[in-house]
Amino acid sequence: MARQRGDTRAAWMFLSPWIAGFLVFTAGPMIFSLFLSLTRYDMLKPATFVGLDNYQELVTDPKVGIALYNTLFFTVLHVPLLIVLALALASLLRRAGRASGFFRTVLYLPVMTPPVALAAMFLLLLNGQTGAINELLGWFGFTGPNWTTDPAWIKPGLVLMSLWGVGSTAVIYLAALSRVPQELYEAARLDGASSWKQFWHITLPGISGTIYFTVIVNTIASLQTFTEAYAMFFGNSEVADNQGDSALFYVIYLFQQAFSSLRMGYASALAWALFVVIAVITAVQVRASRRLVYYESEPR
């Protein structure tokens, strides 16, 4: 009994730095932002209580709809593409044999690129008139679109850019693939299963827990996407807003409201609305996972 109490105390001690950090740097600011969302506050004058006005405005603000649409569009395109590409790369890496370590490093290197540098580089690569990507498409007889200036192509261009960081997900999949029991493949081969059937019936269920994790994490990250789009299209105040609303993601709009229009109350309401949206989407994914995800430890 005494030993158990000692263990509990030790656990709390080890947890306490995290708990303190969470309370001070996450929970505290969250509660404060919930309070701010009920006020009008421009950082220069004291906050005035406005009740649910900010939330009412949020419902009627057309820019919120645009920003939400852009963000969901990006997420719906980015997450599946990222997962498929990462899985394909991880599968190829599995077959790389001794060179696997080298390719793993090469694949992961782009993840190290600072987002702002990445944005600057892709602005040049994606330029519709002089960029290397359209130049490449031209070699195959395709006329590339204006990725960075045509409203219809700005978001696909950003999705293309976002795949630059596929390496981190691919490395996770590589680890998951190595944990799928080899005897299952041997048994399937003896039964005459094709490569595709092996992939569908063994590999996918075997790594479904990992896929589920990356879907959740990347969906949340996509719904909060900010840095690259901001650096490409909003970072320089001289050219900000020069491409219309096509790249106006939700968090960029939130940032504009907070730090350009100085509407901290409204920005806080936007933040809480996003929190709810993410929570709902995550809840749906968790529910769906009960049918789609297989954990080795649980009976099927």
Added chain:
Amino acid sequence: MGRAWILAVVAALATGCAGLGESPDDAPNVLTTMGFGLPDEHATARVGVFRQKYPGIDLRITEGAFDEQQFLSAVASGEPPDLVYADRIKLGGFAARGAVQPIDDCLRRHRVDMSVFRPAAVRQVTVDGHTYGLPDFATVKLMILNNPALRAAGIDPATLPTDDWQALAEQTRKVTAVDGGRIRRIGFDPKLPDFFPLWAKANGVELISPDGRAAVLDDPKVVEAMRFTTDLVKAQAPWASFKAFKDGFDEFGAGNQYAKDQLAAMPMDSFYINTLATNSPDVDVTVKPMTDRTGTPFTELGGQAWAIPRGAAHPEQACDFLVTMTAKDTWVTAAKARRDGLAAKGRPYGGTFTANRDADAAIFSEVYRPAGNRIVEQGVPVVLSLQEKAFALPPSPAAPDLVRVWRSAAIRVLGGEQTAEAALAQAQREADLALRRVIGR
């Protein structure tokens, strides 16, 4: 034992906090700045003058471009820098919102004659009759024309009409080069959406009311300016292609749009004369004033200002600093240092354009050295002729919103989403809402 551990942790935390040291706010002789850097002789020489004049002040310059979020957070937290350096249009907005403090007493104490500063610059830092900052640099907007391209199209660069919009559209059509559906040379870039206030003014309207508390966006003359400038772009290429082509310019390199014959004409900020003179001195361009629709030369004044944030710990020393930095003698010292620095690299010195008229007069009579550079020799007199004909939009508490609103409107029209009338009607509604939110009208 447990108690000893707790005491040790508390002591460590206390020691750590104490180790943070004295804040600059607490030190009486420390002066901090935000938004300013020391990239060239203009900055280093002026800071040198201040340090020499006030050796007892420990000036700490936090280098880096002005960051609105950083500044406002600092003001809101009660620990602002002693001085802030930013674009005047932004400072005007901060003044109207109370983020910077009036400097009338400071100006009286130093007997600063505000009439030596250019009126348009003073207008940008004056709110309700109080001065909130001292203007620093001053840039104007003017036309820069690609002579070979225009002459090849049978157009005399000296007579390219910016007053006759129909003729301008016609001549733009002649000089624009499109090859296989891809634009090869822009005939005339009206610089939308950034220069839209200039085109509205050319048509006789300012986008913000003189008191800064109303937007004038759905005025028929504003609509006409929007329709003309957007049609001018769209007649050359779809906006997406036009902008992508522009984005590919090496604007600050030797292979710039004039050197590569990618552009025939555009209005541009005056600093670009020095950029061209330095990076592509042999490029054949004509610099001329923009004219309004009556043919009268005019321009828009831009530039930065120094101000003292609300709650600054050392406003008196900050006052000494901003008065010294913008004084005539300081500017002349900086101009000489700049000239000598450029001469050491074999480059011409095209002058320093300040908001202080006395300083400019001294610089251009005593220091200016074009060193035979044709772009500077032709362009600088044009800049000097325009400085007194400049307008500047008045400070508005909702300035960032208003700018965003009219820029977005221009983009919607350029992208074909809306007509000029519809876009500006929407912009007016959005601007009214933004103003209502800020000033409760």
